[in-house]
Amino acid sequence: MELHRQFEQACRSGVLANVAKLVDTRPRSPEYLTQGLCAAVFENNTQIVEFLLNKGAAIDRTVPMAAAQVKSLPIFQxxxxxxWDINAPVIGDRxxxxNILxxxxxxxxxxxxGAQLDPAPQSSDLSFRNAFTTTSSACLNVAASTSSIAVFDLLLKHAAMKANSTPLHSAAGxxxxxxxxPMMxxxxxxGYDVNATDEVRKNCMIGTPLHYAIRAQSLAKVKFLLQRGADPHKPVGLAGSPFKMAERMGMDQFVGLLK
Known part of the structure; x- marks a missing residue:
């Protein structure tokens, strides 16, 4: 364990000679090398990353996830x-x-x-288990909640399917x-419907974009959606209407807006 810790620290330090000394003293397993590889990726040290890859470090799921955190194009290259398979799953089917949208x-x-935006399964194939792991809808939803309009449109241009996606809900929530x-x-x-429900999410269903904005406690988004025609009295499943949800949650400032 101490040797592993020493190796990881060496990879974080950025001194290639120290890393090489630990690697070359005896045969190392790909798994051992991967531990140091992740450490080097987190430090965005391309020199040590390349050295360890040349030594046979395994590229498991943790490595591209680390690269996604530091947003390093040279490391992905x-x-x-x-x-590395750019379309290999890292979380569920995603x-x-x-993670870089x-x-x-x-x-x-x-x-x-070659990154693929695979068609999402038909809504009848969605379940509680895979409601969050349909690739194309996940990309559109994540982009709507975290990225720019340019990126969202770029995904559509590359054939991300609208079917089963709920980007307006994601942005609102x-x-x-x-x-x-501005994204909303x-x-x-x-063409996304301001009163559409998220029934495609099956057991994870919450309601309309207005339900999401209320849950996010965003007064600005609630006001915006109401201005764009959101119906505060549209009942949806167990949640009831947005008004009833706000009332049930004791959110008085929203209740006044939604009456």
Whole structure:
């Protein structure tokens, strides 16, 4: 264990000679090398990353996820050159693409290098288990909640399917407030229904975009959706209407708006 810790620290330090000394003293397993590889990726040290890949470090799910956190195109390029499958799943059925959608340059690079936006299954195939792992709808939903309008439109241009996606709900329910309103306006102008329900999510269903904005406690989004024609009295499943939800949750400032 101490040796593993020492190796990881060496990979984080950025001194290639120290890493090489630990690697070359005896044969190392791909798994051992991968531990250091992740550490080097987190430090965005391309020199050590390339060294470990050349030594046979395995590219498991943790490696591209680490690269996604540091948003490093050069590291993704190295991974690709060493046999990484850009469409390999990292979380459930999702690829790493969903983790870099807030970086337009990386999104373009991924699409140029074969990242796929697989068609989502038919709604009848969705279940509680896979409601969050349908690739194309996940990309659109994540982009709507975290990325730019340019990236969202880029995904559509590359044939991300609208079917089973709920991007307006995702944007309304994101933790961000005013920042997502331009995206919401764009989605409504693109034809997404302001009163659509998220029934495609089956057991994970919440309701309309207005339900999501209320749950996010976003007064700005609630006001925006009401201005765009959201119905505060549309009943949806167990949640009831947006008005009833706000009333049940004791959110008086929303109740006054929604009456």
């Amino acid at each position: 190295l991974l690709l050159e060493h046999g 690829t790493v693409l969903t 807030d970086d337009e340059q990386l999104v373009k690079w991924f699409l140029e290098h 994101s933790g961000m407030d005013d920042e997502r309103i 306006a764009h989605l409504i102008e693109a």
